[in-house]
Amino acid sequence: MPLILSIALTHVGGRFRQSIVSVLGVMLGVGFSIAMAALMEGSQRDFIATLVDAIPHVEVTDDRREAAPPPAATVFDAVNVIGARPDDDTRGLRNPVRLKAMLDTWLPGDMAASLSGQAVLRYGGKDVAVALTGVDPAAHLRVSNIGDDMQSGAFMDLAADLNGLIIGDGVADKIGASVGDTVAVSTSSGAVRRLKVIGLFHTGVTQADDATGYTVLKTAQVLFSRPNAINRLSIRLDDVNSARAVAQRVERMTGYRATSWQEANESLMEVLMVRNIIMYTVVGAILLVAGFGIFTIVSTIVHEKARDIAILKSLGFDQADIRRIFLMEGLFIGIVGSVLGSALGYGLSVFLGSLTFEVKTNVELTSLPMHYSAWHYAIACGFALFSAGIAGYLPARRAAQLNPVDIIRGAS
Amino acid sequence: MSLSAEPETRTRSDAGAGAATGGPPLIEARGLTRILPGLIPVTLVRDIDLVIEAGEFVAITGPSGSGKSSLLYLLGLLDSPTSGEVLINGQPTHLHSEARRARERLSTLGFVFQFHFLLPEFSVVENVMIPMRKLGRLSVAEMRARAVGILSELGLEDHVGKLPIQLSGGQRQRVAVARALANDPPVILADEPTGSLDSASSEQVFKTLRHLVDDHGKTVIAVTHDLDLAARMDRRLHLVDGMLADP
Secondary structure, eight states: OOHHHHHHHHHHHHTHHHHHHHHHHHHHHHHHHHHHHHHHHHHHHHHHHHHHHHSOSEEEESOOSSOOOOHHHHHSOOSOOOSOOOOOOOSSOSSHHHHHHHHHTTOSEEEEEEEEEEEEEEETTEEEEEEEEEEOHHHHHHHOOGGGGEEESOGGGGGGOTTEEEEEHHHHHHHTOOTTOEEEEEETTSOEEEEEEEEEEOOSOHHHHTTEEEEEHHHHHHHTTOTTOOOEEEEEESSGGGHHHHHHHHHHHHOSOEEEHHHHTHHHHHHHHHHHHHHHHHHHHHHHHHHHHHHHHHHHHHHHTHHHHHHHHHHTOOHHHHHHHHHHHHHHHHHHHHHHHHHHHHHHHHHHHHOEEEEOSSSOEEEOOOOOOHHHHHHHHHHHHHHHHHHHHHHHHHHHHOOHHHHHHHHO | OOSSSSOOOOOGGGTTHHHHTTOOOSEEEEEEEEEEOSSSOEEEEEEEEEEEOTTOEEEEEOSTTSSHHHHHHHHTTSSOOSEEEEEETTEEOTTOOHHHHHHHHHHHEEEEOSSOOOOTTSOHHHHHHHHHHHHTOSOHHHHHHHHHHHHHHTTOGGGTTSOGGGSOHHHHHHHHHHHHTTTOOSEEEEESTTTTSOHHHHHHHHHHHHHHHHHHOOEEEEEOSOHHHHHTSSEEEEEETTEEEOO
16 A cells, blocks of 8 residues: 555544544435435436426427518618508418428428317316317327327327317316217307317326317317418427427428427426526535535644654655645545445435325326436535545645644654 | 665774765755744854764754754754755755755655654554655565564564554664664764663663664764763764854
């Protein structure tokens, strides 16, 4: 074993109890930060996965980022056009067949056209407003996990029934309808049709379960009085993280607003980011406190070992050697604490992951979602070692600067 | 096993060989002054000029506070002079970096203090091996063999595995001498090496130092307040108020 390391270990071993307390401080800090990071990232990933599953990765709608200029402004070379009316724009995505063909050439994923609008379901004297979406069931199943969320009936049953309706279980509860019942569906265009409930779904997202319904595209076009029209293209990508780039490209090509799932949930993403910042701040504070423990013990050793420092210097150790000895003491405590803390963190993560809860909020959790990542260990151990390094370096620097003559005179 | 890495068979008549051969003296002080800064500066040593040749056994004597130990620390590069310089083998040292001075102490100078200052957690042989391990020229087996050899020559062969706390004061001081000899330095600097020992142990330590000079050609510079002991050394430097004076 190198001489400097053996001296450092002898010092730490000489203050066994205090060293153990310092190691425990680092171990608990590292362990809890790893478990906390696993829990936070696990819940974040679970939340995003649920969210991404429930919504399209990119949604192209029939509006634009900026309102189109009035025709007069484009025809006349005028500085300002006053009182010109904007063009009467027909709602919906124009020429959907051509649009789909254009995107099909490069889009890395699937897409499904739909027509959405507000409708009111009436059953047994109860009304409930829903977002009714007319879909091509086969295409829609390729861009959505709704098929997995069916509680009764199958989503593909829509394809065989033009008067079929699939609603969220929350909607069914509100109006007291169940599979097989016929509900009256009315829209703002004045159209009313009686559709038969052929299926119920439960996504776990209350907003969707309590206010969403599906029918076939043709029926929706009739209900909204917009024959052959669609107002939404839902895109499911092979890589969810490419959604922003794909949305930008679609928007550049078509002029229609294309919203990625990240943009649609921007505020949520910000909340998650703030949550992560808070978490790492707390973890940092814990490890900083552990660093104080190391600082205390290394300072105590420096004080106690002043004579040894003097004699080592007289034997030919220079300042850098002395500094290394005490820095190594701090790092040794940090390394042992980090190793034990990593084991503790893993154990805690496994334990927390094994717990099950029955919680019903916006998204159901049956157990704590843990995410295991080497980064959590690297960050926690890295911060612990950095903290230990600083905590060891400060007294080590003081030790290196001690004048051996002063110590020897004092001892004499 | 010898105390020297390359056994020498020098006698006292070889003392001053450097001067005799016209080479530079082993240690030379020129105008050495050390003043402790502060509100009221304290002069420890002032204008010291001296030459110590290889193979000399030199006593530094003087009343308490006369600057004996301060002079020893300056000669041993453990402290830096306020003015003046120390030359070792003719090489000025006042411009050396801290690390270079440490290297010089490691290979050229061996210290023995009034208190043994052994590292309490290390065994006797491990204490002696510390300077060798720092220098790093020998294998572990060679270091251990050399350390055991030095300890044996100093009559400590039965104590190599013990901790310092298990030894008597005289034995500890001899272990400190053994440690000072570990890297076979030509110069041993001893600060009151017998100051904390009883007369029997003092005699034992003195004989050890004498043996180093006579049989191994070492240069020993020892601070002592014991005038009888000083009289038995080859030369005496007497300090009064930080300056050399006639004994």
